[in-house]
Amino acid sequence: MNRIYPENSLILAPLSGYTDLPYRRSARRFGCRYCFTEMIDAASLAYGNAATRRLLDRGADEEWLGVQLVGSHPERIGRAAEILNQHDFDVLDFNLGCPVAKVVKKGAGAVLGEDADAAAAALELITNRSRHPVTAKIRILSETDPEPTLRLIKKLIAAGAQAITVHGRIRSKFYSGPVHFDIIAAARETAGVQIIANGGVTGASTYAELRGKTGCDTIMAARGAIGNPWLFRELAAPENYSPPAPEELSDELERHLREMMAYYGETRALRVGRKVVLDYLRGRGFPGHLKERGTALLTSADFAEFMKLVRQGPAARYRRWQRAYPEADRRLA
Numbered sequence: 001m002n003r004i005y006p007e008n009s010l011i012l013a014p015l016s017g018y019t020d021l022p023y024r025r026s027a028r029r030f031g032c033r034y035c036f037t038e039m040i041d042a043a044s045l046a047y048g049n050a051a052t053r054r055l056l057d058r059g060a061d062e063e064w065l066g067v068q069l070v071g072s073h074p075e076r077i078g079r080a081a082e083i084l085n086q087h088d089f090d091v092l093d094f095n096l097g098c099p100v101a102k103v104v105k106k107g108a109g110a111v112l113g114e115d116a117d118a119a120a121a122a123l124e125l126i127t128n129r130s131r132h133p134v135t136a137k138i139r140i141l142s143e144t145d146p147e148p149t150l151r152l153i154k155k156l157i158a159a160g161a162q163a164i165t166v167h168g169r170i171r172s173k174f175y176s177g178p179v180h181f182d183i184i185a186a187a188r189e190t191a192g193v194q195i196i197a198n199g200g201v202t203g204a205s206t207y208a209e210l211r212g213k214t215g216c217d218t219i220m221a222a223r224g225a226i227g228n229p230w231l232f233r234e235l236a237a238p239e240n241y242s243p244p245a246p247e248e249l250s251d252e253l254e255r256h257l258r259e260m261m262a263y264y265g266e267t268r269a270l271r272v273g274r275k276v277v278l279d280y281l282r283g284r285g286f287p288g289h290l291k292e293r294g295t296a297l298l299t300s301a302d303f304a305e306f307m308k309l310v311r312q313g314p315a316a317r318y319r320r321w322q323r324a325y326p327e328a329d330r331r332l333a
């Protein structure tokens, strides 16, 4: 079987509003090799939107980077694939799983994935016009019957998809509820291309469960890595892992935000980065007033003051609780 990713690869999912260059660098510091851009709207790219073009930035230090396209309009998808030919990516992934309103109302993402023929036709346009290896990311189409999902996968492969990531939840469940391992397993058994399993990985035990129950050796993690780049360190060597100490957490939060400021400029970095700050603090026992301050950061001076408070660490009560419940910081946003 042709493989895009070597055996036992762990991939950081495309995450809209998150997986920019500073975010990927943070994940890479903890051992993540396979990263994606955020999903890129084919129409915005085709129309030459400057902010969209910026999402294509690849750091000179990034050894492997995939790009993800979302769209439904044939001409714009084809044009977007051609624009991407001017850039270097290791994979071009086509998004057929996004459930959010602004995407599905245009007939793209998960809605397009529900129409196997239209999805395959769109993917074929991309494979015909792209110089990159093309893959797809889908959701399962039924929680009980593997057939619709297998049918979609078969058509995507016939249209040129070289690997397929399967998120084991249906569109109406968005990101909640159980992951249907058996449907992903059926896809792996029948597809004949590499199937990457996705859904619910928050730490070593959920990672082992997703691998074990789907039989997939290659896994994509998403929300479990939000505010938690240590996930990559944990999954590489679970037996030696311990969650970040408060000092390491503070250092990484500060470094991530400073890289955002260098990349976006101070004002935009702090506007975009507030949620990143809160993600690092969430579930880790920091006092509520600190989170409020984190949402009001405007200048690098505010940020420096804020970091002094973060460096005081979580409440002592929380540290006692964390020692008693070592799984405490394994959570999905």
Ligand SMILES: Cc1cc2nc3c(=O)[nH]c(=O)nc-3n(C[C@H](O)[C@H](O)[C@H](O)COP(=O)(O)O)c2cc1C
Pocket: 013, 014, 015, 016, 017, 038, 039, 068, 095, 097, 098, 137, 167, 175, 198, 199, 200, 201, 220, 221, 222, 223, 224, 332
């Ligand atoms: C905030 C957010 C943004 C996302 N953005 C994208 C995206 O741009 N492209 C995509 O294919 N999936 C996107 N997803 C879906 C994730 O890649 C992943 O499939 C989903 O979260 C399930 O994995 P998890 O249970 O490990 O989080 C996004 C999910 C979240 C929560």
